[in-house]
Amino acid sequence: MLKRPDPLVTLDGAGICRDGRWLVRGVSCTVDPGEIVTLIGPNGSGKSTTAKMALGILKPDEGSAKRRDGLRIAYVPQSLAIDWTLPLAVDRFLRLTGPIGKAEAADALAATGVRHLARAEVRTLSGGEFQRVLLARAIARKPDLLVLDEPVQGVDFTGEIALYELIKSIRDRLNCGVLLISHDLHVVMAATDRVICLNGHVCCSGTPTAVASSAEYKALFGARAASTLAVYEHSHDHTHLPDGRVQHADGTITNHCHPGDGHHPGPDALHNKGDGDVR
Numbered sequence: 680m681l682k683r684p685d686p687l688v689t690l691d692g693a694g695i696c697r698d699g700r701w702l703v704r705g706v707s708c709t710v711d712p713g714e715i716v717t718l719i720g721p722n723g724s725g726k727s728t729t730a731k732m733a734l735g736i737l738k739p740d741e742g743s744a745k746r747r748d749g750l751r752i753a754y755v756p757q758s759l760a761i762d763w764t765l766p767l768a769v770d771r772f773l774r775l776t777g778p779i780g781k782a783e784a785a786d787a788l789a790a791t792g793v794r795h796l797a798r799a800e801v802r803t804l805s806g807g808e809f810q811r812v813l814l815a816r817a818i819a820r821k822p823d824l825l826v827l828d829e830p831v832q833g834v835d836f837t838g839e840i841a842l843y844e845l846i847k848s849i850r851d852r853l854n855c856g857v858l859l860i861s862h863d864l865h866v867v868m869a870a871t872d873r874v875i876c877l878n879g880h881v882c883c884s885g886t887p888t889a890v891a892s893s894a895e896y897k898a899l900f901g902a903r904a905a906s907t908l909a910v911y912e913h914s915h916d917h918t919h920l921p922d923g924r925v926q927h928a929d930g931t932i933t934n935h936c937h938p939g940d941g942h943h944p945g946p947d948a949l950h951n952k953g954d955g956d957v958r
């Protein structure tokens with residue numbers, strides 16, 4: 680039998696204590712190569728603290744956090760403190776913090792669908808474009824583990840789905856492990872292998888559908904539970920291109936979705952009904 684590869688990261692009963700208070704404790708979880716793990720939980724439940732233990736930014740006060748030897752980690756933070764008044768082109772931004780060649784930067788931008796923005800000023804990018812640039816910057820380093828803190832923040836629903844698609848394709852391409860932190864309980868990508876629901880400790884964990892239907896999850900989120908954790912699933916009959924146009928299954932490209940397109944959850948909730956606009 681093939682031996683399962685060692686996990687990229689292993690947290691074992693890990694906890695962080697500050698000023699006599701446990702911010703999070705008893706967290707045990709692993710991220711394997713090619714696996715997508717999503718951390719969810721209410722505000723202040725310890726998601727970022729847990730991710731910081733996985734990243735090695737915080738050393739557990741109890742339990743342990745182990746990373747595979749030589750692990751290459753790329754981290755996409757929730758926000759970046761950058762002085763946007765300074766002119767900075769996207770390709771320069773990509774190469775600012777590490778030894779990345781021009782060709783590697785261009786490849787990474789192509790992989791996240793924003794190659795056409797290489798010369799654009801970072802400050803002029805839309806929220807969704809900037810997220811794609813941040814992802815490109817992370818994958819240009821060819822990480823074994825990609826840690827994403829709320830990757831869909833500031834991105835509309837259509838863009839959110841497209842970003843989830845992109846994260847899945849990056850995982851497929853690099854076979855890297857992905858640790859996603861979701862600060863909003865809206866849509867958990869269906870490609871998530873495991874959801875870990877935190878509330879100062881691991882409240883429950885498992886596949887997205889198992890977590891959504893678990894008693895612990897419902898107790899934590901009450902009546903909102905059923906509607907807040909929507910698992911995004913779709914049959915892929917069209918793709919939203921980065922320039923806003925839509926490519927259909929037959930290869931044709933139009934400016935908008937067709938009324939019958941079944942890409943998004945919710946019956947036609949985000950689709951035009953023939954009026955030509957994608958909402």
Ligand SMILES: Nc1ncnc2c1ncn2[C@@H]1O[C@H](COP(=O)(O)OP(=O)(O)OP(=O)(O)O)[C@@H](O)[C@H]1O
Nearest residue numbers: 697698702720721722723724725726727728729862
């Ligand atoms: N350095 C620190 N010292 C003291 N308390 C801290 C520190 N860092 C975080 N906390 C507290 O620990 C708790 C967990 O914070 P954390 O940022 O991990 O939560 P989160 O689940 O990521 O929250 P959110 O979804 O609101 O971003 C919070 O109550 C926070 O105020």
